[in-house]
Amino acid sequence: MLDNIxxxxxxxxxxxxxxxxxxxxxxLIGAVFALIAYGLALVWGVMNVKNLAQGDFVILGAYVAxxxxxxxxxPFFGIPVAFGVLWxxxxxxxxxxxxxxxxxxxxxxxxxxxxxxxxLIGGLLGMTIVDNGNYSVLASVPDTFFxxxxxxxxxxxxxxxxxxxxxIRKVIERDLFTSLLATFGVAIVMQQSMNLIFGSDxxxxxxxxxxxxxxxxxxxxxxxxxxxxxxxxxLAIAVVxxxxxxxxxxxxxxxxxxxxxxxxxxxxxxxxxxxxxxxNAAICGAAGALVAVIWEFxxxxxxxxxxxxxxxxxxxxxxxxxxxxxxxxGMGVLEQTGAFVIGTQYQQAIVVGMLVIVxxxxxxxxxxxxxxxDT
Amino acid sequence: xxxxxAKSVLYVCVLAxxxxxxxxxxxxxxxxxxxxxxxxxxxxxxxxxxxxxxNSLGNIFFFGVGMYAAAMIQVxxxxxxxxxxxxxxxxxxxxxxxxxxTGMTVGFTVAALVSVVFAIILGRLVFGLRGPYxxxxxxxxxxxxxxxVSTWELVGGGGGLSLPNFPGEPSGSRTxxxxxxxxxxxxxxxFLKWLYSTRFGLAINAIRDDExxxxxxxxxxxxxxxxxxxxxxFFLGIAGAIFGNFNNFIEPLEVAFPTTxxxxxxxxxxxxxxxxxxxxxxxxxxxxxxxxxxxWTYLLGWQWVALGVLIVITVVYFQxxxxxxxxxxxxxxxxxxxxxxxxxxSDMMDEAAK
Numbered sequence: 001m002l003d004n005i006x007x008x009x010x011x012x013x014x015x016x017x018x019x020x021x022x023x024x025x026x027x028l029i030g031a032v033f034a035l036i037a038y039g040l041a042l043v044w045g046v047m048n049v050k051n052l053a054q055g056d057f058v059i060l061g062a063y064v065a066x067x068x069x070x071x072x073x074x075p076f077f078g079i080p081v082a083f084g085v086l087w088x089x090x091x092x093x094x095x096x097x098x099x100x101x102x103x104x105x106x107x108x109x110x111x112x113x114x115x116x117x118x119x120l121i122g123g124l125l126g127m128t129i130v131d132n133g134n135y136s137v138l139a140s141v142p143d144t145f146f147x148x149x150x151x152x153x154x155x156x157x158x159x160x161x162x163x164x165x166x167x168i169r170k171v172i173e174r175d176l177f178t179s180l181l182a183t184f185g186v187a188i189v190m191q192q193s194m195n196l197i198f199g200s201d202x203x204x205x206x207x208x209x210x211x212x213x214x215x216x217x218x219x220x221x222x223x224x225x226x227x228x229x230x231x232x233x234x235l236a237i238a239v240v241x242x243x244x245x246x247x248x249x250x251x252x253x254x255x256x257x258x259x260x261x262x263x264x265x266x267x268x269x270x271x272x273x274x275x276x277x278x279x280n281a282a283i284c285g286a287a288g289a290l291v292a293v294i295w296e297f298x299x300x301x302x303x304x305x306x307x308x309x310x311x312x313x314x315x316x317x318x319x320x321x322x323x324x325x326x327x328x329x330g331m332g333v334l335e336q337t338g339a340f341v342i343g344t345q346y347q348q349a350i351v352v353g354m355l356v357i358v359x360x361x362x363x364x365x366x367x368x369x370x371x372x373x374d375t
Numbered sequence: 376x377x378x379x380x381a382k383s384v385l386y387v388c389v390l391a392x393x394x395x396x397x398x399x400x401x402x403x404x405x406x407x408x409x410x411x412x413x414x415x416x417x418x419x420x421x422x423x424x425x426x427x428x429x430n431s432l433g434n435i436f437f438f439g440v441g442m443y444a445a446a447m448i449q450v451x452x453x454x455x456x457x458x459x460x461x462x463x464x465x466x467x468x469x470x471x472x473x474x475x476x477t478g479m480t481v482g483f484t485v486a487a488l489v490s491v492v493f494a495i496i497l498g499r500l501v502f503g504l505r506g507p508y509x510x511x512x513x514x515x516x517x518x519x520x521x522x523x524v525s526t527w528e529l530v531g532g533g534g535g536l537s538l539p540n541f542p543g544e545p546s547g548s549r550t551x552x553x554x555x556x557x558x559x560x561x562x563x564x565x566f567l568k569w570l571y572s573t574r575f576g577l578a579i580n581a582i583r584d585d586e587x588x589x590x591x592x593x594x595x596x597x598x599x600x601x602x603x604x605x606x607x608x609f610f611l612g613i614a615g616a617i618f619g620n621f622n623n624f625i626e627p628l629e630v631a632f633p634t635t636x637x638x639x640x641x642x643x644x645x646x647x648x649x650x651x652x653x654x655x656x657x658x659x660x661x662x663x664x665x666x667x668x669x670x671w672t673y674l675l676g677w678q679w680v681a682l683g684v685l686i687v688i689t690v691v692y693f694q695x696x697x698x699x700x701x702x703x704x705x706x707x708x709x710x711x712x713x714x715x716x717x718x719x720x721s722d723m724m725d726e727a728a729k
Contacts, residue, residue, distance in 0.1 A: 185687035192677075192680045346522070346526065359501075
């Protein structure tokens with residue numbers, strides 16, 4: 001086995017183009033990891049909830065994108081969905097605050113409007129499903145793919161709302177282990193439900209595009225990966241701009257710095273929590289659609305995405321966005337080269353092994369710090 | 376006097392159930408072996424999770440280590456292991472009565488020792504991690520172990536490995552492994568009952584309550600943590616060795632290192648019963664096993680969804696567990712007699728809930 005590793009390293013050194021291929025591909029998939037990890041860092045930093053179900057939310061988004069791809073999508077559907085998503089993000093979050101917020105905080109008119117909008121979106125979705133793909137948009141796949149992202153965002157958002165209302169809201173600011181275990185339970189429920197609904201076969205969304213070759217066919221880039229990379233970049237920029245510029249983004253950052261002080265300053269932290277969680281949901285939905293076009297996926301693959309995002313967030317630290325992006329990209333490159341050097345059957349072990357290594361490095365740093373205080 | 380009498384009645388009842396139930400219902404003897412295994416899981420998890428405040432998600436690692444160590448010893452004492460596990464198959468492997476039991480005795484001893492050694496080595500590595508990092512780190516170790524063993528050709532890789540067949544009637548083997556598991560559960564329980572009454576028990580409780588202060592008071596925290604983990608590993612290693620022989624076939628991901636099934640069940644059982652108590656894990660394990668078997672029988676297909684929901688409900692809404700709830704409701708049963716204690720406790724709960 002050691003011989004194998006050494007020969008593979010020799011090959012890598014002897015053929016720089018091959019190494020370049022791995023780095024490029026690693027960076028392309030790393031962008032998706034970074035996106036997922038950023039969602040986790042947001043929830044972890046603001047709400048102190050360690051979401052072990054992150055990967056399963058991503059896979060749910062992937063399944064939504066896949067189902068829509070199979071059905072074909074109504075041309076005018078993307079617009080109301082985009083609208084509905086933004087609207088829900090903006091004002092509809094209290095729907096999922098099941099105890100009494102709905103009654104006390106919404107006027108009757110707003111509630112009627114809300115449910116009307118809800119029914120409209122549901123009806124449109126139903127129409128699309130019943131029509132069974134008769135209205136394929138412009139007959140070209142990338143269009144459906146982009147609308148698919150929007151709908152994936154919407155669906156994952158809805159599921160998240162329920163999970164938020166019944167589970168996450170109860171574990172915010174509680175003991176750290178509680179959130180880990182509670183979200184693990186959520187992860188099991190989601191995996192198994194997806195298994196029952198979609199079956200355990202491996203699925204993928206094939207856009208049927210030719211791969212691009214460069215440098216005497218030594219560097220091969222899948223165009224889907226390129227598209228996913230660009231989408232991830234655009235999404236990341238949008239989220240960052242939102243966090244920096246908007247009022248809600250400011251409130252989120254204030255809450256993550258000091259929730260109590262934020263409450264004193266008049267920020268409704270409950271609302272911030274709900275919003276943060278749903279923002280993470282939206283990010284996961286979009287990332288899931290990207291995962292669907294890049295890889296084959298099945299219901300039980302979510303845990304490995306959760307572990308990847310844990311590695312990235314643990315390595316980068318909370319609230320350190322450039323760090324998260326760098327670590328995500330680095331993770332992609334390391335995984336690609338690691339899988340080549342050690343062997344693809346070790347891929348899962350490589351990911352988890354990276355987690356152990358990152359934790360050990362943190363441990364060493366922490367013990368150094370402790371000794372500095374001692375002396 | 377009265378409570379002492381009630382306690383001895385309880386112990387006699389449990390012992391009688393353990394001995395006579397498999398005789399009355401011989402069809403369920405396999406189920407009851409699993410039940411005692413669950414009790415061992417819960418008790419050993421509670422040493423760290425409940426009494427010491429270190430929530431490990433990777434304790435199942437020692438179960439797998441013990442299982443593989445015992446299996447390797449039992450086979451390689453009489454045959455060549457590489458040949459035995461080779462996919463081509465190298466003939467018929469028979470174990471005589473004395474070979475079988477000698478191998479088992481040596482195998483179980485080695486399993487326990489190897490688990491303890493691993494606990495000491497890993498303890499050095501992971502006990503600097505706190506809170507969720509400890510949980511994730513231990514989970515990662517168990518997952519890595521499963522992945523690595525499934526690529527290790529010497530022990531059959533992902534295809535697994537069959538253990539020596541019992542030389543005799545199948546019913547004899549069932550009785551044997553049932554009694555082994557039952558005795559191990561009793562031994563674990565008695566040992567922990569004694570352990571929690573010593574200074575060591577108080578020391579690990581101090582670590583749970585405030586590790587820095589405990590260290591300041593002169594408790595050697597790393598040593599205590601390592602010893603506690605080794606105790607847990609010792610019993611888990613033997614339990615793994617027994618379960619491997621009981622199952623007669625072992626395989627890395629589903630049987631030996633099942634982080635997402637047994638590894639989570641042990642946490643759930645303790646939380647259900649009430650962590651940090653002696654009887655809580657036992658009650659939780661029995662109740663959980665019954666619930667699990669019922670859902671597996673009557674909700675087939677949806678059993679995992681039901682289980683996930685159970686995890687969420689237990690963790691989010693009922694974390695004090697059955698024992699914790701009883702202590703809150705009837706403190707006088709546990710010899711707690713402070714005026715207004717109930718009120719204060721519920722006030723504290725309200726405060727914590729906020």
